[in-house]
Amino acid sequence: MITGKGIIDDFFNKKNPIDKKKILSNICKYTYIYYGIIPFASWFAKDERGVSYEDLLWELFRSANAEETSIGAFLLLAEIKEKYPPVPIGFAQQALTIWCQRDFKDDKVLAYVFNRFPQNRKEWIKILTDYGRFKGDIQLKWGDSSLETILHLCLTMIKGVQTCKIEQIDYFLKPELDRSLNLLTKQIIGLVNNSEEISNHFINELLSAIPNNNLKLTTRMLAFQLLTMKKIKERVEPSHIARVFFSSSVDAPSPLGALLYNTAKEISDLAEDIPIPLKLVARSNRYMNEDYSQIKPEVWKEILHAFHTEIKSNHSIKKLQYPEGFTNDMIVRSLLRETKVQSPIDPFELCDQLNILVKTVELPHNIEAFTIKSESADKGMIVLNCNFRETNRQKFTLAHEIGHLLKHSFPNGTNVLVDERVEELLSNQYTPWNQYVNLQWERDANDFAHRLLLPTGSIEEKQLKRIQSNFVSNISFFSKKWGISMSVLSSRLISVTDIEMILIISENGDIVFCQVSPSWEGETVSLKNCTVPDNSLTYDFIYCEKFSYTSRPGQTNLNIWCKEADDIFLKEEVFATGYGKVYTFLYK
Structure with a gap:
């Protein structure tokens, strides 16, 4: 299975044009699905050969059946353009036109066009209007920002109108308002200071915004700054504010999380009655x-x-x-x-x-x-x-x-x-x-x-696989050499060895784990009991105090361990961990 950067390398190394288009379609799809998580677009644009595929990407953007493939193609195009600045305004015009013509719902193209060329907002609105797309949510989100609407909502909440909610303010706090947050905050603080009375509804809405991960960070930052105002703190018990801030601090994104934590600590020094803000x-x-x-x-x-x-x-x-x-x-x-x-x-x-x-x-x-x-x-x-x-x-x-x-x-x-x-x-x-x-x-x-x-295919794994006898002493040697516990090496050994072997783990004489090596042939291993047999070296190791933490190799018979087993002699080696587990190797 080819994943991550490997799929990009595979694409550039393919010679068959049909395969290339199919793989590029998949890359576009993955770029869209894992957008913001795996940098497919960045990897693609970093390769100088990526520029030569612009025509094919435009074709996919214009005609791919799945919207996610088309939008992914645009994201790759945008990354390539950003690598070779300046980005021509014609690129944004063409992209927005295709987006309108294909009636796409995802707004990543709009986000790029409006944020990359904010000075051309009127032109983008005109293109959207010409295609009948500038309406509803698109108009609200990408139309001219309205500070007045937000200020009006805040004033209504201050007066205690129950139908006005913090979610409405969050709706109108569009990304482009982030640059005006300080101005907006100052104006809302002015509203609060100039109000003779502040409703409980307004305070409760601000408090509800702090832990609400469905709201924008901008909205929650605004609520935090308002709740730290002297006029509002006089209306709320400090320990209550500290409790809300502290309990929301772990799940709040930066920088809000640290602000909530530090402010809560200043208010109450995190009194012991405030519950730990962690959920199992x-x-x-x-x-x-x-x-x-x-x-x-x-x-x-x-x-x-x-x-x-x-x-x-x-x-x-x-x-x-x-x-x-x-x-x-x-x-x-x-x-x-x-x-x-x-x-x-x-x-x-x-x-x-x-x-x-x-x-x-x-x-x-x-x-x-x-x-x-x-x-x-x-x-x-x-x-x-x-x-x-x-x-x-x-x-x-x-x-x-x-x-x-x-x-x-x-x-x-x-x-x-x-x-x-x-x-x-x-x-x-x-x-x-x-x-x-x-x-x-x-x-x-x-x-x-x-x-x-102990990575698969590593030199260490190969050395482990080469052990043919005296398993406990060899594992002990490699444990000290590599700084890896004997229990880990034993678990890896049973998975990779070519020796016909059974690994049994017991605690206080009770068998808790049994695994057979891939090379085991013949009888199906089915243990007789859930306890270590009393005529085994392992039993003596556990109960007779004949050994310290390891034993010398001994002999045993398969039929004392397993049901319906033939009379087959096996070698038996045992060691104990420092925390009560006993490991037994049985091998032919």
């Missing part, structure tokens, strides 16, 4: 209460302060997140291409290059990490437990959290995913106990972590 989307286990009572209030303050002050300005979740359909191997290959990290990958170095904030704090022992992500604020961070600092296990945990951050879209209104014990989800007997456990996400993040730490 999922957890990996059942140990943590949804109210986060296990985490100290001062730790939450430290985390939220970092979220608002330490995340770099060029950080963007939308730019980091991969579309659905990208496999873990594809994502890892993309990360290796786009960053300077080398295999074996250090996830801390990767986060540094991707501008992902990693915060290490004191968490309860049963919580290894969690991911905070706000889709609406386009921000995210990873929080790690300082009790696992600088261990191979912490590397795996961080790689697991990176998987959540890059792959999993949190539903609106949710922004934290807690991982209590990431390795527990290896268990194929594990059953989600409530609505907050997303087993598919957790297994996916585990798989991503394995492939990130």
Whole structure:
């Protein structure tokens, strides 16, 4: 499957004209679908060969059956024109004319034309009028801006007219008014100061605007500035304003989020009775209460302060997140291409290059990490437990959290995913106990972590695959050499080895996981019991205290482990992790 930049390179390297038109149509479609997320247009325009396809792009813009393909063709044309300035006014005239003739509904062409050549607004309105398109929503959105309408709506709200809502102001706050926001704010402040009484309705509408992610950032910034006026603050309990600001700060886009957080902190110093503004989307286990009572209030303050002050300005979740359909191997290959990290990958170095904030704090022992992500604020961070600092296990945990951050879209209104014990989800007997456990996400993040730490096709994976015997001692050697836990290497080994092998993971004598290597031939592996057999080396390892953390290779028989198995002798090797899991290799 060709994705991302690869599809652009594939297009320029094709020789068949029919294939080229088909691939270019797909590029146009992807450009439209992933507009603002994946820079297809930028990649296309950067290649000097892109200019030679202008005629074909114009053809697609004029005649493609699907609107998304046509608009995507225009976006590619616009990117090419911007690369070779000045952009001729005739380009905008021709594009707007085609948009009118084809009766398109998407307004990306209008946005480009009106914003790129604002001095020609009257000409654009005339073209729209000539084609009968300058009416309804188009007239309201792209017609002459009306400050008077917004001021009239504000005055009506101040007087307490219930039918006037903040959504109406948001409707008329068009993009071109962003440049006049300071003037507009000053005029509305003047209305407030000159009013003898301010209605509760007006104040409530301003408060409702702060957490409303459906409103424009301009509208919410306006509401914030009005709520910080002395005349309005005298009418509202400070703790109530602080509560609204604080609870909305995580999901508010920049710079509003930081303004809300800092203002709330100034008003009340974030009193303990103000709830944490984070909503659970999922957890990996059942140990943590949804109210986060296990985490100290001062730790939450430290985390939220970092979220608002330490995340770099060029950080963007939308730019980091991969579309659905990208496999873990594809994502890892993309990360290796786009960053300077080398295999074996250090996830801390990767986060540094991707501008992902990693915060290490004191968490309860049963919580290894969690991911905070706000889709609406386009921000995210990873929080790690300082009790696992600088261990191979912490590397795996961080790689697991990176998987959540890059792959999993949190539903609106949710922004934290807690991982209590990431390795527990290896268990194929594990059953989600409530609505907050997303087993598919957790297994996916585990798989991503394995492939990130030891990429498919890497030299390290090939060295791992070459192990033919003494698996535990070899894995221990590579673990120290590469800084990757033995449990991760074991999970990768069973997936790639050419040896006929069974990997069994147990805890306190109970088998929680079993996997057979791809090269296993013959009997179907079906375990007799859910417990380790008492006549096995693993049993002695667990209960007889004959070994420390690893055992010498021994012998066992397949029929003491598996149902209806032949009398086949296997070698058996065992090691224990530092957190209670016992790994057993059975191989021919």
